[in-house]
Amino acid sequence: DAKTTQPNSMESNEEEPVHLPCNHSTISGTDYIHWYRQLPSQGPEYVIHGLTSNVNNRMASLAIAEDRKSSTLILHRATLRDAAVYYCLPSRRNKLVFGAGTILRVKS
Amino acid sequence: ETGVTQTPRHLVMGMTNKKSLKCEQHLGHNAMYWYKQSAKKPLELMFVYSLEERVENNSVPSRFSPECPNSSHLFLHLHTLQPEDSALYLCASSQGLAGLYNEQFFGPGTRLTVL
Numbered sequence: 001d002a003k004t005t006q007p008n009s010m011e012s013n014e015e016e017p018v019h020l021p022c023n024h025s026t027i028s029g030t031d032y033i034h035w036y037r038q039l040p041s042q043g044p045e046y047v048i049h050g051l052t053s054n055v056n057n058r059m060a061s062l063a064i065a066e067d068r069k070s071s072t073l074i075l076h077r078a079t080l081r082d083a084a085v086y087y088c089l090p091s092r093r094n095k096l097v098f099g100a101g102t103i104l105r106v107k108s
Numbered sequence: 109e110t111g112v113t114q115t116p117r118h119l120v121m122g123m124t125n126k127k128s129l130k131c132e133q134h135l136g137h138n139a140m141y142w143y144k145q146s147a148k149k150p151l152e153l154m155f156v157y158s159l160e161e162r163v164e165n166n167s168v169p170s171r172f173s174p175e176c177p178n179s180s181h182l183f184l185h186l187h188t189l190q191p192e193d194s195a196l197y198l199c200a201s202s203q204g205l206a207g208l209y210n211e212q213f214f215g216p217g218t219r220l221t222v223l
Contacts, residue, residue, distance in 0.1 A: 032207070032209060034207075034211075036212075041216075042214075042216055042217075043112075043198045043200070043214030043215050043216055043217050044151070044198070044200075044212075044214045045214065046211035046212065046213070049209065049211070091206070091207040092207050093205050093207045095153075095207050096153065096206055096207055096212060097153070098143075098150045098151040098152075099150050100150055101150070
């Protein structure tokens with residue numbers, strides 16, 4: 001399984017964009033890149049996923065490097081409700097292997 | 109009820125007790141999962157069921173016994189647990205096996221304490 005490296009924690013101001021990086025240098029050509037987040041006292045929640053092209057949805061954008069060895073989750077305007085642990089998961093078939101993730105703190 | 113529900117939300121049990129965790133998904137999905145989340149550790153995948161058949165068992169001790177009677181329900185039967193089994197147990201479901209392009213929907217979890 002591909003290994004991931006994420007910062008332990010990041011801090012953002014409310015209403016500002018946040019770029020959450022993830023390094024997955026051992027990713028294979030068929031692994032999708034998933035992002036999930038876990039709010040306090042809740043189960044994880046799907047955010048976005050992609051294979052090669054950049055992706056946008058109502059929650060966030062995903063920028064994938066051309067060599068696919070890294071990706072960046074972009075929250076365009078952070079709110080206090082975005083404070084959570086964000087997980088980057090290169091995955092295949094039924095394997096979603098969670099790492100330690102990045103704790104995002106949002107300051108008002 | 110909508111989404112994925114889990115009962116009970118909190119459970120305290122002794123090492124000699126037998127208890128069961130229940131998960132129900134109201135999304136029409138055909139794959140279900142059990143995860144364990146211990147303090148300060150990443151989520152660990154325990155079991156995967158697809159079309160009610162177990163397709164993954166990640167070296168979980170036999171004191172944890174899963175059961176999937178139909179595509180909407182998943183149980184985790186617990187017996188003779190150890191204090192180190194105290195954790196948040198999360199259930200998830202997906203349409204098709206997750207990992208390619210199918211997202212997983214998680215329940216709120218059962219907080220288990222083993223005394």
